[in-house]
Amino acid sequence: MSLQPYTYHAFISYSHARDRPVAVALQREVSRFGVPWYSHSYQPAGLQAAWGRVRRPLRIFRDETDLTAAPGLWPEIVKALSAAEWFILMASPAAAASKWVQQEVAWWLENRSPERILIALVDGQLAWRGEDFDWSTTDAVPQTMAGTFLHEPRWVDVRPLRPETPAAADRPAGTRATSLRLGDSMADFAAPIRGVDKGILTGEHIRQRRRTRRAVAAAVTSLTALTLLAATLAFVADQQRDTAVRQRDKALANQLVAEADTVSDTQPGLARQLLAAARGIKLTPEVSGALISSRTVPREIHLSAGSFTLSPDGHTLATLKSGSPRVETRSGTRPARDGDVTLYDNRTLTVKGHIALGQTPAGSFAISSKGLLAVAHGATVRLWDITLPARPVERPSLIGHDSYIDAVAFSPDGRTAASFARGSSHGELILWDVTDPNHPVRLASVRSPQLDDTYYDRLQFQPGGAILALTGDVDSPVFVDVASPRRPAVTPTPSAVRSLRSLSFDPDGRHVVTYDNNRIRRWEVDRKGALSQPHDLPLPDPTVRIGEVRSGSGGRAAAIAEDGRVFLWEENSGSQTAALVAQLPIPKWDSYNVEGLEFSPNGATLAMLSPGSNAGAGGTNVGSGTLRIWNVADGRQRGAIGAVPGRAAIRPDGRVLAAYDDDVIRLWDISDPSAPKRLGTVKGPESAEDLVFSPDGMTLAAHSDSNGDVWAVDVQHPQRPRAQGIWNSPSTTLWTSMVFCDNQMLAAGDLVGNIFLFDTKQPGRPSPVGTVQATRGAVTSMAMIRPGRDQPLLAVSGLETGSAVIQLWDISDPAHSRRTGSDLPAGRYETQQLAVSRGGRLLAAAKRDGAVLLWRFHGAGGLPDRLPQINDTGDVNEVEVSGDGKRLVTLGRDRTIRTYDVRPDGTTLQTILHMGQVADTDVSFLGDDRTIAVGTTYGKTDFLELDPDSNTAELCIGSGQRMTPEQWARDVPDLPYQPPCTRQARGRHHVL
Template identity: 30%
Template sequence: MRTPLLGRWPAAPHRTPATGFDAFISYSHALDGRLAPTLQRELERFAKPWHRTRSLRVFRDDANLTANAGLWPSIEAALAASRWLILMASPEAAASVWVDREVRWWLANRPADRLLIVLTDGELAWDADSGRFDPDRTTALPPSLRTRLGEEPRWVDLRWLRDAEQVEPANPRLIDCVADLACAVRGVPKDLLVGEHIRQRRRTVRAVVGAVTALVVLAVAAGVAASVAVRQRDNAIRQARLATARALAATAVANIDTHLDVAALLAAEAYRMDQDAQTRSALFQVTAASPYLRRFQPLPATVAALAASGDGRSVFAGSDDGRLLRWDAPPGAGTGPPVGQPTAGTPTGRPAAGATGTPTADAGGASPADAVISVRAADRGITALAADDAGDRVVASDGTKLYVWHPGDPPRAVFAGRVAAVAVSPSGRTAAVVGGQAGDPLILFDPGTGKELRRHRLDAGWAAVGLPDDRTVALADGTGAWARLDAADFARREGSDEQVTPADQYYCCGYSPDTSYFAWAKYGQVWLTAHPAGPDGAGQPRSPAEPAAIPIEEPDRFAVATDGRAVAAAGGEALYAYLTDGGVKRLPGTSGTRAMAFLGTHRLVTATAAGSTLVLWDFDQVSRMLAGPPTDAPDTSNAGPVPQLAVAPDGHRLAVLSEGHLRIEQLDGPARPTEADLDAYSGIPVWLSAERLLVLSDGPPTGWPDRPTWTQPAPPGVRAVGLSPDGGRLVVVTADGGVQWRDPATGTVRWSVPGPGRLPPERRANTAAVSPDGRSAAVVAPDGTVRVVSVGTDDVRQLAGSNARAVGYAGDNLLVGGADGLLAVWRTGREPDRLVGPGAAYTDILAGSPDGLAVRLTGQGTLVFVDVRSGDELGRVALPLPGRSTGLAPWGATGAVADPGGREFVTATDSGEVLRWSVDPADWTRAACDVAGRDLTRADWRLFVGTAAPDELSCPR
């Protein structure tokens, strides 16, 4: 209830003070933080002449106080400069120490009748008998005010106004309440003040209307000019942004082979700036490029030497400025998260070797995942480096001193003298060092204690030393000479002075860590040679291995895997690896190599030519485009039908059918695949739901998981099958090109149209296709024409042209692959909307996704991604050769399909692998950021772009 304003307001004339305030508002910020500014604004504007900024000057702390070291002195000064105190009463104000303090000051220094109460919440209850507020019912007054008033005060009830943002200033209730307060502060009767407020409003309206009328012509003209200017400005900004994005995309593509880390970052930034066909293609290309390149790892120093732990988990580097660094590399392909997802290094479970995980650490601590550990060892550059299998013992040299690095301890010098090569045994209990010249000693010592075990003077200089175990010392040079000594007494067990390398110019040399293998090059060929005493020698002389041809004219860096099954060679900007089980592999993406070492057999780490970045190569990695690790395809011959693939509607399961063998894989979890052998040799799977699969084949229809059968027989030689989104229409294309509409549950034929004749042999894939909505089917007739059948009607349309080999659907686009390699995209009309290609000799493999992407397979095993809406080629990836069978070219035994969500394509090659290719740019962006291992820098931008760098350069992971 609102209490009427009892008595009379003091009739003192109003004069707005020059330096003081007409009123001071005391309120609770917690409750009235939004209402107090509204009350202040309306009081200052009430009955305001149009030419003045305000009619009253009202103090409110948030609006009038500046930053001040003393809060209460500032408030006290404002109280002293104010003529009235307006208390916004509420339970929160009653509990506020600051509100109570302001009221106590006012009652002590100003008359009580100069205090106005605005009730915003709670209750005020006056007890006439006791002449004070009832303490049991009054909840809105601070303690200092409850007993200080001698008569019932006047107040304004604003409890109805709880949300100031929803109340218009013209609301009559608000005007009436503001008038109550304003007439008291200004000392003017309420009726006169309200009348003055109305007159001033009318005068202001007339002035505004006149001004608006005078300015309207200018405003229209200026508005037109401004609109044109804004459009031109916005267009200029868009064009500049588009031009910058396209320049970044072009720069990214240009640097793929030499600076893939920067190229990946530029492509990600280009796509973030503008998502068009060019930036998306650039992002695709950097993600698909150099498939074995796993990631870059920036270092805080320039690398001069590299070594790896025998377990393949840790990489050790020696820098030009005498530091030792350790990086625990991410796990191998197939053992970690899917490629393209955020990744981190793997903890080794071992304490870090003398560092805390920061690039400049020099004390003990544990190594965080993916951290680079850096410690100071020498005053000059590190020239030789070796580590044990576990990475717990590292031996390094700067050419004149030997240093040992233990976990948790700083490196320490254990030997002074000429050092050419060092070695550590797999167990880490023995280390060896040679000087490299005749007369230099061979020294064995305990790397755990640094204590010298024994030494032996060598009559010849040896380029490499190894410790296959703690009992054997292996020596080798660059010509093929080798020796095996007994570590106990240095007795020569076996060896040879036979020269393996040619006498004239050749390029030398790389050694496996135990020197059992060494590599050298001549005439563009790298020779990988095993010493007779090595693991493959069996004590018998062995001629050099068959050389690997590599196009490097003058290789100057070599690395050999411990087991001798891989060798790498670098020279200039070229880098190649040769694997005995994988052949020659080109490794583009960097501008040169300074040092390298193998982690096991299928992983290689190199230091870039500049030496400040490590590069991890993984030969088990198929591509960074993959959405998950590869899985094995059915182990069948590649001379039979193309494997048939189907992804469940929810995208969680994949069915692969090849030569009567059915495999169902879980795409989003570690569950083991389900396998079954069917009665028929060929067939096509179709998912009736996320849980139920039906296989139509030459035999009886087979279901999974409970193997239901139809009450009606299946047509023989099914060539294509599709299910409508509502699950009520199963469309089947028969061996003669006929189209049937069947009941999915019983197989009953509800509608059919005959075909043009026997279709091409079953090995020819994609001779028929069903649209995603189940409303049409396309069939390649024996004469190369394409018939499009409208399911459920008699509408049969023949497309122009007679050289078709394959058909498919990408959303509502019909794709027709021709014998000439062209891809025709049809929607409506008598002519195709566009032609894509050819550019390659394509197989019949063709698949489209719901959002308008397509993949085609070339005769060389290259998967080509195309945006059928624009006709642009996004990029290409190479499918890996199957490793479990031989026979015909495997690409005729490869199938492809898109998942229903349009984020992936799946390919499967008989006796090869099932691969999931991501076509989601968000995955490509994450893969680009992951491979770079860092963010763009302003130095990168200046060097590769040449313009002012933006403020935000972080990679959009």
């Protein structure tokens, strides 16, 4: 074949509307017919590249693939026709009617030989008769082709290959017949274009196909092997990647814990979000511990308010924003502002309701124990029933003052309201009967020289007493006797408090905290307001200036120092004196501008309102105030969700706690550990130690270190506990350990290895019913295990020199106890504590060498399984197993609490919580595995929440302004922005 400067081997002319699919297929198949598969994607620069020893694909022009954008379409078509060596006409009635096909055919007939036209009959009819087409039948080619050919042109019938034809529809696309028919048709076009014999080209095509099959088979074999290798390598890579992700997440989560600690004082909301972010990235033992102690970080709400108050039941938090009218001044116009009251759920800090107040200034507000809200609104006290905070109902107002009201208050029983207004020439106190808020009654008015020209902004009824105190920015408070609300009378102000700047009643009404001349004192106060027996509250710096003082339940007191600290005091156990237990840091600016400081009714939280602090970047989107709420259930250990005074034991069901303080045993309802409720009290042994409950929780035992007595207390009715019996020690040494063997038998061990068994149901029998000589040294701990249903065994550890076994005793016959001979080897060092699950199947032993040994019992007579031991950093002083045996907690010499998940094959460390020197040697579970009780060195028992999800949800309450993308990029640079404490942040997964 002669070589000419053509760009294309062929030009395809077709109807776009009808024949495009067939044209696309024909272009593809003809171009690569007879071409090796590995050259299919080769694009030659010109026609020369298509020939040679190895065939290359033909270049066939089709307008949709080869036509570039141009201002005029036809010139580009002509250019392509001029560059093509052959013309392929896709013949069909649609093509014959197409003006573009007609133009392309006409150009070719005028400029090229008709011998270079190849026809593919796609649709319609094509018939030849004599020297021309039979135009009575032919409808597939344009009439312009009449008389063109001297003899019948080359054409191929490809109608059976159209998808919509019945023949094609009945023939599966992948059959061999279809494949051969398609190849034969394409050869009719490719052979003349390439200038080779059709048979030779077809044979070459078949050889290429066979060669391809062999290559594919070999490739499949190779690819299978490579795939297996790649899968193995991918698995290893995934493992390495997962390891890298885990290591990165662990490091990042622990880093966020450290970052939260650095900003917790100045940006508590951000600190809370950083801890929540750490929880979302990786729950490491360090993160879990930080979540437990996260309650030390105050809650934070940004709001537009000037004051706040709490309902007497502690359920509702209310904030007040005073309204103001439009004011014209020389410097400009101050726009009007509407005031309002916002009601929050004090537990979740979610808004429960709003009350619009308009533009009239509001000076003070209060909530009664009956659910009545009073707002000093101008010269009127407006009342709302907020029993349903979402739908406040306004009641009749209290009208009687002739000037703006400065302060309002309710009596503890909610029956009496008091309001004070300072007029232009006198001050007036009015008492109201609001027993029926729909018909309030004015009871009495008090006018006295002591009230004139004085600004009192705080009214306080003495809880349980008959005194109303008025305090404010004055030299001394005023006491009013309101024992008879219809006949109130100003009483002489005690000389001791005439120069006081601040005064606050305890919720019990028997104490009052005062501040004067840098001296904060706590007094006893009687029902008539007489103060006595003052005790100074210690100050770290006697020269510091105090701004606000408040008193709370449980002997708590708080004061704001104007150097940027909030002091917190609590009563010492068994004493009327108080200790400074915490100094809560706040921005110094806030300490000068405090607009409210209040304890919750139960004293578990302390809230402070200050203006516009911690506004964040740019100082925008923050209201005019910041409310901080500290958790102070235990001021020394503010991570506790609740606390009770005394050293404690937990009833097996986790709902009742017994605590002893000197010779008094107090019972508490701890169904809600965050709000313990006092039950009954009973006298116990002097210097009581080691409280233990019987398995059914109906009997409580204690022993005395002073005289060796053992006491049993009937606690079947916790509100009315009673002493059940007292047994004297047969030994002259002190008791070291006690455990109930069942609901009746109590075992008590002493310093010289004796164990005495007492029948607590027989208080008239003073002597023990059985004795066990267990060791030659002190009995350090005992526990009851139950390998089988009817075979309880007493496990005993002691200080016996040269022996570190845990002895097992059969005490089914108390008078003839016997050692089973199946002692448990416990290493070389002393066993300090034994603990067992409620079912008696999992036994744990805490060792002085830092090990915790574990055994799981499966049945009577069989040897227990020894689980892998836990290794701590030093002495393990305390170990406790949850009732279901699925969790274990230890308290070590380093005063660090660690919790572990217990599985059949071992344990996994879940939590590391550094308690510091406040932790003593007592730790126990509360009924389940979510909450623990920890004894402290200062005589309290604290409750700590272990569940990370609960702690994270608690963290997100009061977490302030949402983290900005800039803050996220600074603290979490490797992960996409996803602020914590949002629904989208829950359960997220991060990747490298």
